[in-house]
Amino acid sequence: MKITKPTLLLDEYNCKKNIQNMFSRAQLHQVDLRPHFKTHQSLEIGQWFKEVGVNKITVSSLEMAIYFAEEWSDITVAFPVNILEIDTINALAEKIQLNLLVESIEVAQFLAEHLKFKIDFFIKIDVGTNRTGIMPSKIDTIESILEVSHDSDTLIFLGFLGHAGHTYKSRSKTEVLKIHQKSKNVLVDLKAIFKAQYPDLILSYGDTPSCSLADDFSGIDEIRPGNFVFYDVMQYLIGACKIEDITVAMACPIVAIHKNRNEIVVYGGGIHFSKESITDENDVTIYGKVVKQEENGWSDLVPETYIKSLSQEHGVVKVLDSEINNYSIGDVLIILPIHSCMTANLMKHYLTTADRKIAMFNSTVF
Amino acid sequence: MKITKPTLLLDEYNCKKNIQNMFSRAQLHQVDLRPHFKTHQSLEIGQWFKEVGVNKITVSSLEMAIYFAEEWSDITVAFPVNILEIDTINALAEKIQLNLLVESIEVAQFLAEHLKFKIDFFIKIDVGTNRTGIMPSKIDTIESILEVSHDSDTLIFLGFLGHAGHTYKSRSKTEVLKIHQKSKNVLVDLKAIFKAQYPDLILSYGDTPSCSLADDFSGIDEIRPGNFVFYDVMQYLIGACKIEDITVAMACPIVAIHKNRNEIVVYGGGIHFSKESITDENDVTIYGKVVKQEENGWSDLVPETYIKSLSQEHGVVKVLDSEINNYSIGDVLIILPIHSCMTANLMKHYLTTADRKIAMFNSTVF
Missing domain, CATH: 3.20.20.10 (Alanine racemase)
Structure with missing residues (x-):
């Protein structure tokens, strides 16, 4: 599916791995x-x-x-x-x-x-x-x-x-x-x-x-x-998971670029991510962390690239000065949520990285 | 309608007054x-x-x-x-x-x-x-x-x-x-x-x-x-409205009372209010302000009574020591949201103080 608006992506393979891992841990510990x-x-x-x-x-x-x-x-x-x-x-x-x-x-x-x-x-x-x-x-x-x-x-x-x-x-x-x-x-x-x-x-x-x-x-x-x-950025900062264990991410279109302050505005706000924030390793309040997009999903964190503020529909993403010229309006950013429970609750649907839709409790029209 | 779970109340009379007032202001200022x-x-x-x-x-x-x-x-x-x-x-x-x-x-x-x-x-x-x-x-x-x-x-x-x-x-x-x-x-x-x-x-x-x-x-x-x-607690703290101008409020059942720390737990959390918070007049971070319940709506603020934290479904309400014995499990607290736009977006429906249901964009089953 072509992504045109804020969409919650789900990495089905790694999600099933998380489930298997926790089940194995439970068995191991009886x-x-x-x-x-x-x-x-x-x-x-x-x-x-x-x-x-x-x-x-x-x-x-x-x-x-x-x-x-x-x-x-x-x-x-x-x-x-x-x-x-x-x-x-x-x-x-x-x-x-x-x-x-x-x-x-x-x-x-x-x-x-x-x-x-x-x-x-x-x-x-x-x-x-x-x-x-x-x-x-x-x-x-x-x-x-x-x-x-x-x-x-x-x-x-x-x-x-x-x-x-x-x-x-x-x-x-x-x-x-x-x-x-x-x-x-x-x-x-x-x-x-x-x-x-x-x-x-x-x-x-x-x-x-x-x-x-x-x-x-x-x-x-x-x-x-x-x-x-799913894990999320909060669990990562707690030390409970690695970045590669995080199995949901928001896909958000870039709608504006402000090079003078190294900021990108994405379509993706508080009604998509929730207003949950956390203080990161650098003592900065963040609302999401940007990861590198791959053909069928995402990989590592993009260094020092995060959502600095959220309005109802807007997310303002802070980008490194050296990278700001690599983004264009119409690109889609992949952003790990701070608290996946709250984000999933708002988004009401998943799109797997294999391009399949998954409904949830109280899903509305996709 | 008997309220049994978190419900977004709407004071239709005062809401229409807010609409008329802003329309009159616009006319006055051409x-x-x-x-x-x-x-x-x-x-x-x-x-x-x-x-x-x-x-x-x-x-x-x-x-x-x-x-x-x-x-x-x-x-x-x-x-x-x-x-x-x-x-x-x-x-x-x-x-x-x-x-x-x-x-x-x-x-x-x-x-x-x-x-x-x-x-x-x-x-x-x-x-x-x-x-x-x-x-x-x-x-x-x-x-x-x-x-x-x-x-x-x-x-x-x-x-x-x-x-x-x-x-x-x-x-x-x-x-x-x-x-x-x-x-x-x-x-x-x-x-x-x-x-x-x-x-x-x-x-x-x-x-x-x-x-x-x-x-x-x-x-x-x-x-x-x-x-x-609707206005909300944020607008009140900005000075943009009075408490009586706020026309939406959450009705939340009390599910637990902890007298040792003057706290009440309500059914009403981040998936109902949103996680929007604000620093109030006393420099305290709050997630909602409790008002006095009236027969068909609500009136003034209950002094120093506010949501101090929100989980997914829980709200923890701080109550004055002198008042804690006046609350019972099964009572419904009326709480003004910090940011009414975010709360309405989550709740997806209104119940007017005249007991009428109102649907909105993306309403799900009431």
Whole structure:
């Protein structure tokens, strides 16, 4: 397909390699892989996980669970239960093995009263991210939730779930591993406290940086990374992947060139990339990194060439003084996104480097 | 409609008031209003502009022009021409009065060679934003483009267009007016140079901060503000609107409460609000401001209550210590977005405070 406007390219070969690699890592470390599908949000890409042997998944909303329930029968919604959506919860619980996250007595009680079908639930533990979850020291809160579950026929305790989202602030493998070890231990310690009473309880854990870099998963039962399917500039700067592991990129037409300030304007803005930014190795705030275009995809980074700002439809790309004359209006730049989950969510479709269209959740007309 | 998940509310009454106010300002200052529709992206809201007398519009992409061409016959695409979309340009030019932005000789020549139907074009001038446009001192470049137009039957010169996007960095009316005056003068000076040769040339100008605050539009022929239809926290912090002028807000269910750190977690994240942030009056980076819920809408700001961070689906709201006990899981918070254009683009639908659904460009299932 001739690219004429902002398009999200997908390198199918390397994407499948990322999936195989994470599955192999899970096997090596004897943990189940329950990948998070909020990154790709696509039934077709989901099939690539089935092909390697994955049979259960994670999503971030009930709407996404409905979409994937067409082909997946064991789904964890890794977001605190929204009690206002109890009707949707019951509709899903009737159809599939639905696993939810509970982090308060109020929600446990609400579910016990309103569930019409059985669900399994994880107690969400705050392993240090301080976003959601019960502090691990709050044993009394955990016990109160377990009591509600004990008296219920529909609300079945499955185990503890943690997400070390604070690895995203790391800028080296050492930093990631330090957070990983501490976060994992939080869960393992809780298991030790409750395993006599609940011998089958499982521990669910795992962000992409930890799961890509760590080798100690002792005590953990399943991991839930998601971003690794595509990776992105953020994961690269964290140290969780190499540039060649990044499997999505935006193709953006050049619409203006300003040689006086070594800047190129591309068609590709905040409604395509998202406004996610990151501070790079040179302490510069960037919104995307330009790579070299190849016949069927892309290769290395173009040195010091990045999106410096985004408007609704515009991206302003900073280019080296020595290179500015090599670009022309009508050329297409290939740009790695900062956060592939957010970019994919906005773009709603993929075009593989083999020129095939792939739809996703909420795809509109291509 | 019972709100159960993140929903973009629209206050129809005050939105129509914003439209009437800007139309009245344009009449008072004797300029045409060619509003930018990239903010609301909705045919139905477009009708509210027709009702006050607007008959021409601005959009930010050819795709959006196709959508609005169903009901509007005079459309300016305020984005540098993307020559790769020449087929779409020709299709639109056959159907409507299409006005494009040219800022290089290469693009002018390309259009002169490839246009099959007449279009009007503005020469985009960089009035100081340094994003797109020709520097006003580059009279030779302007003259070269005009020569290409002179030799063409399809590429008709309409005038100069500027966008003082740098008003968005202002934090007071004084700052906005200073930028406005300087930017406007850039265009007025160019008109003086070229008016002997092109007596009908017009000047198109206007961002929302300037158009909301300025009273001197002498020499300007049309203004193109867009955001004013909704306004948002950014415009409030710039000083371009009052809180009561903001006509969209996100309704987000509370899913968790963390009293130990005075934080509430809502269902409403980066895929709903966008990751746009701003530094507020207290020098804090915020992603949204909470307002008081009223029976059919909302009223004032809740003091010091704001979104401090956004993940894909989560928003973490900071709440005053004295207020944290007044919130419950299952309550719905009403939150003003930082940048309404980006939020509307993500949400794809509106729910009016009178409980009516409104669709927009690329709306998916509600």
